[in-house]
Amino acid sequence: MHKPRKEMIAETRAKLIAAARHAFGTIGYAEASMDDFTASAGLTRGALYHHFGDKKGLLQAVIAEIDGEMAARVNEVAARAPTRWQHFVDECTTYIEMALEPEIQRIMFRDGPAVLGDPAQWPNANACIASMAGHLTTLQEEGVVVSGLDPETASRLINGASSQAAQRIANSNDPEATSKKVVTAFKQLLEGLLKRPGPQPN
Amino acid sequence: MHKPRKEMIAETRAKLIAAARHAFGTIGYAEASMDDFTASAGLTRGALYHHFGDKKGLLQAVIAEIDGEMAARVNEVAARAPTRWQHFVDECTTYIEMALEPEIQRIMFRDGPAVLGDPAQWPNANACIASMAGHLTTLQEEGVVVSGLDPETASRLINGASSQAAQRIANSNDPEATSKKVVTAFKQLLEGLLKRPGPQPN
């Protein structure tokens, strides 16, 4: 009895997820050979099929893990901010910053949707959207944001714009300059949500 | 001499593109067997590799064709509109409507980016974006839209939001109702581009 059973199982699951995450994030889902990255974890496809059913199931597990990390990072930034509106804007820009990382971009915004379909339908990967939608709701109640629009819908649209924003920065040969252009355009779009006659925060 | 040579070649190219387009648009790129859909066109993979190099090359050709059609449809709607701003808004909503079609959604917004990478880098598939960016530029010169933002960047962000909008409508079980919610939220975002103190068109 060297180790408790449950720990070994959790360990192999974690090793598989980590190996798959690295492979998916670098060479991509389609090019990632199950034989290869299971071997890099010291295992075989047998373990993979046992724990995750198939390649898609493993991708779902990887996505759930990344989504949890992203939500944690967003909530972390969410801790303190001058105004609620600024808080919301920071949340969005943080989302863009996270989307700049190649692993997140590849898995969450490219291969993920292609393999698993509409991210809105994913079971365990909507924490960030939920958070944004919640803040939008309170902003509406406070009269900062125009009423009459569905918070989750708006969050999804913003999310789509964020994804494009991150792609544009990431693929630029002058990321510093384009980052400024992208962020200003993005914030400009966000201001469309603000109530008109009211004074602008800041 | 039954037919001129060049016509036969163009015909086989067209048949391959049509067959691939149907397969990619229904079962998706990854699930589409080259043997199957070339056979459905009365050909083999030999013709495919000769004309397009590989499966990716054929996808590029399919995308170029669809992009041309989309640009044509956008320009068609662009013909007459009350104001330039309304014209721009119509252009965007037309884009959403096109993105509602399963074939376009699957090929242009899901499998395409996953296989070929960032759409902004595609060689022959940016006609719609270019059109939108052009209109944004003139709107800026006329003082309708705020200055200081890059037109193409803004177009890309709007494009990303449009894609999400279409997905949300398409996957809804009540497309009629969600369509209203999505379009209102989308237009609200667009109004962020308008100059504040000026009178709103309409």
Next chain:
DNA sequence: ACAATTACATACGGAGCGTATGATTGTTAA
């Protein structure tokens, strides 16, 4: 302690892809 279940590896068959080669047809120049 012994049956039953779990966790994982191994083995097998099939499908899909890319390349190399071959055959047929149209084009071109002498």
Next chain:
DNA sequence: TTAACAATCATACGCTCCGTATGTAATTGT
């Protein structure tokens, strides 16, 4: 006109990858 040439497309082969079926060792329940 015809012979060499090039282009178009089909066929054949080997490879990699995936999914399932099966095997085995270890662990749990009783």
